[in-house]
Amino acid sequence: MKHPGFWKMLTVATCMALLGCLQAQELQGHVSIILLGATGDLAKKYLWQGLFQLYLDEAGKGHSFTFHGAALTDPKQGQQLMAKALETLSCSQDIAPRQCAELKDQFLQLSQYRQLKTTTDYSALSKDIEAQVQHKGLREAGRIFYFSVPPFAYADIARNINSSCRPGPGAWLRVVLEKPFGRDHNSAQQLATELGSIFQEEEMYRVDHYLGKQAVAQILPFRDQNRQALDRLWNRHHVERVEIVMKETVDAEGRTSFYEEYGVIRDVLQNHLTEILTLVAMELPHNISNAETVLQHKLRVFQALRDLQRGSAVVGQYQAYSEQVRRELQKPESFQSLTPTFAGVLVYIDNLRWEGVPFILMSGKALDERAGYVRILFKNQAHCAQSEARWVAGRSQCLPRQVVFHVGHGALGSPAVLVSRNLFSPSLPAQGWQELEGQPGLRLFGCPLSDYYAYSPVREQDAYAILISHIFHRRKDSFITTENLLASWVFWTPLLDSLAFEAPRIYPGGAENGHLLDFEFSGGQLSFSQQQPEQLVPGPGSAPMPSDFQVLRAQYRESPLISAWPEELISKLASDIEASAVRAVRRSGEFHLALSGGSSPVALFQQLAHWHYSFPWAHTHLWLVDERCVPLSDPESNFQGLQAHLLQRIRVPHYNVHPMPVQLRRRLCAEEDQGAQLYAAEISALVTNSSFDLVLLGMGTDGHTASLFPQSPTGLDGEQLVVMTQSPSRPHHRMSLSLPLINRARRVAVLVMGKMKREITLLVSRVGHEPQKWPISGVLPSSGQLVWYMDYEAFLG
Numbered sequence: 001m002k003h004p005g006f007w008k009m010l011t012v013a014t015c016m017a018l019l020g021c022l023q024a025q026e027l028q029g030h031v032s033i034i035l036l037g038a039t040g041d042l043a044k045k046y047l048w049q050g051l052f053q054l055y056l057d058e059a060g061k062g063h064s065f066t067f068h069g070a071a072l073t074d075p076k077q078g079q080q081l082m083a084k085a086l087e088t089l090s091c092s093q094d095i096a097p098r099q100c101a102e103l104k105d106q107f108l109q110l111s112q113y114r115q116l117k118t119t120t121d122y123s124a125l126s127k128d129i130e131a132q133v134q135h136k137g138l139r140e141a142g143r144i145f146y147f148s149v150p151p152f153a154y155a156d157i158a159r160n161i162n163s164s165c166r167p168g169p170g171a172w173l174r175v176v177l178e179k180p181f182g183r184d185h186n187s188a189q190q191l192a193t194e195l196g197s198i199f200q201e202e203e204m205y206r207v208d209h210y211l212g213k214q215a216v217a218q219i220l221p222f223r224d225q226n227r228q229a230l231d232r233l234w235n236r237h238h239v240e241r242v243e244i245v246m247k248e249t250v251d252a253e254g255r256t257s258f259y260e261e262y263g264v265i266r267d268v269l270q271n272h273l274t275e276i277l278t279l280v281a282m283e284l285p286h287n288i289s290n291a292e293t294v295l296q297h298k299l300r301v302f303q304a305l306r307d308l309q310r311g312s313a314v315v316g317q318y319q320a321y322s323e324q325v326r327r328e329l330q331k332p333e334s335f336q337s338l339t340p341t342f343a344g345v346l347v348y349i350d351n352l353r354w355e356g357v358p359f360i361l362m363s364g365k366a367l368d369e370r371a372g373y374v375r376i377l378f379k380n381q382a383h384c385a386q387s388e389a390r391w392v393a394g395r396s397q398c399l400p401r402q403v404v405f406h407v408g409h410g411a412l413g414s415p416a417v418l419v420s421r422n423l424f425s426p427s428l429p430a431q432g433w434q435e436l437e438g439q440p441g442l443r444l445f446g447c448p449l450s451d452y453y454a455y456s457p458v459r460e461q462d463a464y465a466i467l468i469s470h471i472f473h474r475r476k477d478s479f480i481t482t483e484n485l486l487a488s489w490v491f492w493t494p495l496l497d498s499l500a501f502e503a504p505r506i507y508p509g510g511a512e513n514g515h516l517l518d519f520e521f522s523g524g525q526l527s528f529s530q531q532q533p534e535q536l537v538p539g540p541g542s543a544p545m546p547s548d549f550q551v552l553r554a555q556y557r558e559s560p561l562i563s564a565w566p567e568e569l570i571s572k573l574a575s576d577i578e579a580s581a582v583r584a585v586r587r588s589g590e591f592h593l594a595l596s597g598g599s600s601p602v603a604l605f606q607q608l609a610h611w612h613y614s615f616p617w618a619h620t621h622l623w624l625v626d627e628r629c630v631p632l633s634d635p636e637s638n639f640q641g642l643q644a645h646l647l648q649r650i651r652v653p654h655y656n657v658h659p660m661p662v663q664l665r666r667r668l669c670a671e672e673d674q675g676a677q678l679y680a681a682e683i684s685a686l687v688t689n690s691s692f693d694l695v696l697l698g699m700g701t702d703g704h705t706a707s708l709f710p711q712s713p714t715g716l717d718g719e720q721l722v723v724m725t726q727s728p729s730r731p732h733h734r735m736s737l738s739l740p741l742i743n744r745a746r747r748v749a750v751l752v753m754g755k756m757k758r759e760i761t762l763l764v765s766r767v768g769h770e771p772q773k774w775p776i777s778g779v780l781p782s783s784g785q786l787v788w789y790m791d792y793e794a795f796l797g
Contacts (some may be wrong), residue, residue, distance in 0.1 A: 006010075008291075008590075010015040017629045019709075027142025029062070029063055029064075029138070029139050029140065029142070029396070030063070030064045030066070030132075030133045030136070030139065030140050030141055031064070031065050031066075031141050031142055031143070031144065031472070031764060032064070032065075032066050032068065032129045032140075032142075032143045032144070033051060033054075033066070033067050033068065033144045033146065034068040034070055034114075034116075034125070034143065034144065034145045034146065035047060035048070035051065035067070035068065035069050035070060035144075035146045035148060036071070036116065036145060036146060036147050036148060036149050037070075037071060037147070037148030037149040038069030038070055038071050038082050038085070038113065038148070038182065039069070039071050039073060039081035039082055039085065040071070040077075040148055040149075041080060041591075042148050042178070043069075043085060043148050044084075044085040044088070046209075046462060046463075046464040047146065047148055047464060047468075048069075048085050048086055048088075048089060049088070049090070049462065049464070049465065050462065050464040050467070050468040051067055051466040051468060052089045052107050053461075053462075053465040053468070053469070054465070054468050054469055054472055055067075055103070055106075055107050055110075056091065056092075056095070056103060056774065057183060057469060058472065059103070059106070063141060064136070064138060065110055066110050066111075066112070066129070066132065067107070067110055067111040067112075068111075068112060068114050068125065069082040069111060069112070069113045069114070070113070070114045070116040070125075071113075071114070071115070071116070072115065072116070072117055072285065073115065073356070074115060075113060075114075075115050078115060079113040082111075082113045086107075086108060086111065089104055089106070089698060091103065092459065094459075096788060103249075116157075116159075116160075119163060119164050120164075121160075122160040122161060122163075122164040122165040123164040123165065123297045124168075124686055125165055126164060126165040126167075126519070129143070129167075130168070133733070134723075137680050139170075139249070140167055140168065140170075140171045141171060141172070142167055142172035142173060142174065143165070143166075143167045143171070143172075143173055143174070144174045144175075144176065144471060144472070145157075145161055145165075145173075145174070145175045145176065145389050146176040147175065147176060147177050147178060148178055149178075151180060151181070151182075151191060154177065154191065155194050155195070155198075155466060156470065156766075158175070158194075158195055158198045158199065159198060160420070161173075161175070161198075162199070163200045172203075173199075174203055174205055174471055174474075175199055175202050175203055175204055175205065176207060176471055177195075177204060177205065177206045177207065177302035178204045178207050179206070179207070179208065179270075179271055180262055180266060180267075180788045181206060181480070181485050182489060183261065183262060183266055183487075184489060184493045184497075185486065185489035185490055185493040186493075188256060188485055188486060188489045188537070189486060189489075192485065192486060193592055194483045195741060196482060201481065201482060202476070204482075205469055205471050205476070205479045206479050206480035206481070207479065207480075208271050208272060208275055208479070208480055208553075209463045209464055209467065210271075210272035210275060210463070210465070211275055211463075211478045211479070212462075212463030212464060212465075212466040212467040212470075212478060213372075213407050213408065213415065213463045214457045214460070214461060214463075214466070215373075215406055215407045215408070215415040215416065215417060216275075216276060216279070216374070216405065216407060216416040217403040217466065217478070218281060218405065218417055218428070218433075218758070219276070219279040219374070220279055220284070220288045220294070221288065221429065222417060222426070222428065222619065222713050223284050223288075223407075224284060224288045225426075225428065226424070226427055227284070227734075228424050229423075229424040229426070231319040233378065233423070234353070235353045235354070236352075236353060236354055236355050236356055236357050237379075238378050238379055239354075239357050239377070239379070239380045240357075240378060240380075240775055241357060241358045241359070241360060241377050242277075242280055242281075242357065242358070242360070242374070242375070242376050242377070242524075243357045243360045243373070243374070243375040243377070244273045244276050244277055244280075244359065244360070244361050244362070244373075244374050245360075245361075245362045245371065245372065245373055245375070245481055246268055246272060246273065246362075246363040246365070246371075246372045246407070247362075247363065247364060247367045247368075247369055247370060247371045247372070248363075248364065248365050248366075249366065249367060249369060249510065250319065250365060250366070250370075251318055251321070251324070251341070251365050251366045251509065251603045252321060252324065252341060252365055252555050253320075253324050253328075254328070254781060256321075256324050256325045256328045256329060257329060259339060259341070260325060260329065260337065260339055261342050262610060263339045263341070264315075264340050264341050264342060264343050264363055264364060264365065265284075265313075265315075265340065265343050265345070265492065265496060265499075266492075266494070266496070267363075269343060269345060269361050269364040269492070270488055270489070270492045271480075271488070272363075273361045273363065274361070274488050274491070274492070274672065275480070276374055277301070277347065277359055277361065277591070278298040278301045278302070279298075280359075280374060280376065280550060281301045281349055281353075281354055281359070282294075282298050282300065282301050283297050283353070284297075284298065285297055289477070291475070291476040291477035294477050295387070295406075295477075295481055295483070295484060296486060299483060299484065299487055301349065302484075302487035302488065302490070302491060303487075304350050304354075305347065305348075305349055305350075305491050306347070306348040306349070306350050306524075307491075307494065307644070308345065308347070308491065308492070308494060308495035309495075309524075309534050309601065309602065309606060309645075310495070310498040310499070310502075310603065311500070311524070311525040311526060311606060312345055312346050312347070312495060312524070312525075312526060313343060313344065313345045313346070313495060313499065313526060314344045314505070314506050314517075314519045314526050314527065314528050315340035315342065315499060315502060315504040315505065316340060316341065316342035316343075316505040316506070316516075316517055317337065317338075317339065317340055317341045317342065317344050317503050317504040317505070317506055317507070318341050318342070318365060318506075318507055318508070318509040319506050319507065319509060320366075320509065321337060321339070321341055321509050322335065322336050322337045325337050325339075328692050332586065337716065338500075338501065338502065338503060338504065339504075340499070340504045341364060341365045341366065341504075341751075342363070342364030342365070342367070342504070342505075342507065342517060343361075343362070343364065344360065344361070344362045344365060344517075344519045344526060345360075345361045345362070345495070345526070346359070346360060346521050346524065346525075346526045347359040347360075347361060348524065358521060360521075364517070366507075366509035366510060367509075367510070367517075368510060368511050368513060368632045369410060369411075370409040370410070371407075371408075371409050371410030371411075372406075372407030372408055372409065372410070373404055373405065373406045373407055373410065374404065374405040374407070375402055375403075375404045375445060375487070375780035376402060376403045376404075377400065377401075377402045378401040378402060378403075378423070379401075380398065380400065380401060382397035382398050383398070384396060384397065384398040390746075393450065393451065395421050395422050396422060397422055398445065399420065399444055399451060399617040400420065400445070400447060401420045401421055401422055402418070402419075402420050402421050402423075402445060403417075403418070403419050403423070404416075404417070404418040404419075404444070404445060404452075405417055406418060406444075410583070411442060411443075412442070412444060414456055414457075414460060415455070415456060415457055415754055416454055416455060416456045417433070417455045417456075418435055418444065418445075418452040418453070418454050419452060419453045420451060420452060420453075421451055421452060421453060422445070425453055426453055427454075428455050431458070432457060432458055433455045433456065433457060433458065434455065434456060434457075434458050435453075435454065435455055436449070436454035436455060436456045438450060441780055466478075467479075473631040475489050489540035493675050501755075505517070505528060515529065515530055516528075516530055517531075518530065522610060522611075523606075523609065523610025523611065523649070524606065524609075524610055524649075525606065525610055525611075544740075551790075552564065552795075555618045556765060556788045556790070556795075557764070557765060557788070557789065558763075559780075559785075559786040559788060560785075560786075560787045560788065561787075561788045561789075561790060561795075562787065562788070562789050562790075563789075563790045563791065563792060563795045563796075564791065564792070565791060565792060566603070566753060567603075569753070569789055569791050570603045570604050570607050571607060571611075571791070572789070573604055573749060573751060573789045574604055574607040574608050574611070574612060574747070575612075576787075577604075577608065577694060577696075577749070578612050578614065578615050580693060580694045580746075580747055581593070581615060581616050581620060581693070581694075582614075584693040584746075585616045585619045588688065589619060590619050590620070590621060591616060591619060591620045591621065591693050592620075592621045592623065592687050592692045592693045592694075593620060593621070593622055593685075593692070593694050593695075593696070594624065594692045594694070594695040594696065594737065594745070595622065595623070595624060595625060595642060595644070595692065595696050596624075596625045596626065596638070596696050596697055596698050596706065596751075597624070597625075597626065597627070597628075597637075597638025597639075597641055598638070598641075598698055599697050600751050600752075600753050600754075601641075601696065601698070601751065602641065602645050604696075604751070605641075605642065605645035606645055607648050608645075608646060608650075609645070609649035609650050610649070617650050617651055617652045618651070618652070618653065620652060620653065620656060621656045621657075621658065621686065622642070622647075622656065622657050622658065623658045623683070623687075623692065624638055624639060624642070624658070624659060624660045625695060625696070625697060625706045625732055625736065625737050625742075626638065626660075626706040626707035626725075626735060626736040626737065627639060627659070627660035627662050627707075627734065627735045628662070628670065628727075628733075628734055629662050629668045629731055629733035629734060629735065630662070630670035630731055631663055631668070632659055632662075632663060635686075636731060639659040639660070658679075658682060658686075660675070660679055660722075661673075661675040661678050661679055662675055662734045662735050664678075668735045669724060669735065675724075675735060676720075676722040676723055676724055676735055679721075679722045679724070679735070680720070680722040683721055683722070683741070684721070689744070690721060690741060690744055691744045691745060691746060691784075692744070692745040692746070693745070693746050693747065694745065694746065694747045694748070694749065695742050695745040695747070695748045695749070696749050696751060697742070697748060697749070697750045697751070697779065698750070698751055698752065699750060699752050699757065699760065699761075699764070699776045700760070701756060701757060701759070701760050702728075702760070703760055703763070703764060703773070703774030703775060703776050703777070704775050704776070705750070705776040705779060706736045706737055706742065706775075707725045707727060707734035707735070707736035708725060708736055708738075708739060708771075708775040709725065709726070709727060709728060709775065709790075710772070710773055710774065710775065711772060711773075712725055712726075712772075712775065714738075715736055715738040715739060716738075716739050716771045716778060717739065717740065717762065717771075717773065718738070719740070720738050720740075721737070721738055721740075721741045722735065722736070722737060722738065723735070723736055723738050724736075724743070739771060739775065739778050739779070742779060742781075743778075743779065743781050743782050743784075744781070744782065744783075744784075745781055745784050746781070746782050746783075746784040746785075746788075747781070747787070748768045748779060748781050748784065748785070748786045748787070749788075750776070750779065750786070750787070750788050750789065751789045752788065752789070752790045752791075752794045752795075753790070753791045753793070753794055754791070754793055754794055755793040755794070755797065757790075757793075757794040758793065758794055758795075758796075758797040761790065761794050761795060764776055764777060
């Protein structure tokens with residue numbers, strides 16, 4: 001009692017000791033990591049080294065580990081293959097060789113091979129883990145299952161884990177999934193649904209290894225740390241374009257079975273390059289370490305992406321690819337693959353920040369160099385009065401202004417962040433990045449290295465090692481969520497479908513490619529800059545190339561026929577429509593054009609919007625041939641298609657646009673609202689003699705045209721100008737111009753495209769005037785001209 005301070009100190013010390021024991025107990029958890037596909041190529045190249053790096057980083061920090069290599073191979077052979085893979089493990093340069101050898105030996109002792117084929121095997125693994133944890137007096141912290149196996153095996157493995165190898169209460173489970181995550185939206189949705197019924201979203205880590213690349217991982221932190229400088233620059237007013245590029249010199253030899261199923265767009269653009277696009281384009285959240293907020297901001301980018309069309313992409317295939325496929329997959333000598341090994345895609349984001357800024361995504365195999373980069377090129381809005389010789393090196397406002405996240409390889413050979421010195425002096429984390437030493441003579445993106453503030457990582461790390469560490473530390477921001485994945489497939493699937501039967505441009509590979517793969521863009525359309533040389537056209541037995549045919553002029557149903565490859569056909573039709581417009585405006589001061597909906601006219605709308613600058617839009621009235629009974633904002637609406645692909649891109653007076661009144665008084669096609677009569681009255685009031693200058697029609701596989709279907713009770717004859725009709729497919733209710741009104745037109749163009757129309761074109765060519773059976777056969781302008789526009793597949797099959 002004489003020394004109360006002594007007892008107080010003793011009490012505090014005792015409490016601290018007890019707290020320390022509790023904290024140690026809390027930290028002393030055991031983690032089991034099971035690598036499925038442990039003897040495969042990815043495991044040998046990257047995953048074992050990544051797991052070893054995790055052990056180097058985390059050993060001694062409170063967790064204990066065991067590493068289980070698993071595969072279908074029998075135990076003896078599997079153990080040998082795994083041991084061979086583990087021989088190549090290495091330490092970073094800052095670890096002494098003797099210490100590295102000791103650590104490697106410890107890791108090998110903690111690593112064992114297991115054959116995992118049956119539910120019993122998974123159950124045995126779980127019991128062994130529990131016994132080991134209990135024997136050592138540890139608490140099980142959790143289990144990581146890394147799926148380095150083909151996606152078709154995911155479901156069976158997932159069910160086995162869930163039924164027989166989940167950790168007990170209080171321990172976590174993390175499953176790591178490697179791409180591909182499906183090959184289109186439907187397959188991705190199916191896989192996601194299957195896995196989602198077994199695992200919780202927080203338990204799944206979908207790996208996109210590009211998100212582990214140091215330069216890519218720096219995009220958001222860089223934007224965050226340089227907000228003040230970038231806030232005024234990171235937008236459509238200052239950015240000229242964004243390039244996201246991954247080039248490879250290797251080809252697909254030895255991997256053609258995978259490549260035949262996926263191709264370059266599914267392999268690289270849909271995942272790696274799209275993820276980078278979202279990091280560049282997303283609105284920057286206040287807290288970039290909040291994974292949920294980052295995800296929501298990325299999803300908003302997907303919602304703003306403009307739909308991709310066939311003209312949004314150019315595709316190529318290196319010359320030796322088809323022969324490699326024939327050899328590796330035992331295909332016949334006549335086989336010619338249509339799988340692209342090169343792609344350039346033009347992407348637009350329709351929001352206030354990025355409207356009109358082209359994002360160029362490009363990747364390919366057998367190219368001239370191995371390189372990856374993200375380049376944000378800013379507009380040069382300066383004019384320098386002094387001559388170039390007097391410009392201050394690296395600082396003149398007339399020099400290019402750009403920010404580059406250099407992913408790796410290329411002339412620089414390493415990850416880097418480059419900022420033009422005439423932009424701003426950037427801030428990067430001092431503990432992880434350092435200024436890059438100058439390399440005299442090295443030029444990057446048109447400038448010497450000295451023109452940039454250049455930074456590189458203090459220590460280069462492999463992407464997989466970084467991602468494995470993030471999995472261990474439960475950092476979800478570096479992984480693809482289900483919502484993110486499906487949003488990406490929604491965006492890419494329509495383009496992939498449109499390219500499915502497209503013959504890619506053949507290129508020789510390597511330096512011999514020259515300028516053959518250069519492409520240019522204008523008005524939302526991409527095209528190769530050079531014509532395909534004759535010597536690179538595939539040999540006998542291959543698909544015909546567009547250059548093998550000229551525009552064919554003939555007769556079809558006693559009316560003029562124009563036939564060509566799709567691009568040439570659309571170009572010809574657009575030119576003919578413009579010529580009709582010019583003649584009509586000269587004649588009467590206005591041009592009345594009635595347009596069909598559906599998918600076929602989309603390419604025509606884009607052609608008119610982007611290439612016909614002399615079109616007299618100010619004097620053009622646009623009408624619809626038919627419309628579905630849905631709101632005008634509905635994706636099914638023909639007017640919505642016209643709005644998205646034409647009206648947004650031309651200057652036509654709004655009072656010259658005449659959508660069909662299918663929605664009146666908040667009702668759709670209600671008979672008492674008399675929408676058809678209203679449209680007929682509008683036509684009568686504005687169109688002289690109710691005679692359109694040009695009507696564009698299509699032809700369905702059943703012979704229907706407009707929304708006049710076989711056995712239609714109305715619209716095929718009589719005095720009605722506009723009628724309500726019924727479609728055999730949803731949405732059933734439609735509004736349509738009648739056949740008599742269509743036949744009053746000065747000119748009618750019928751556009752027919754695609755192999756699926758070959759059968760109906762053959763049938764209609766043989767029938768007489770039978771509109772009840774085939775409404776298209778009733779199209780014959782009374783005092784005008786009918787012209788058929790058919791691509792080769794529809795006309796020749």
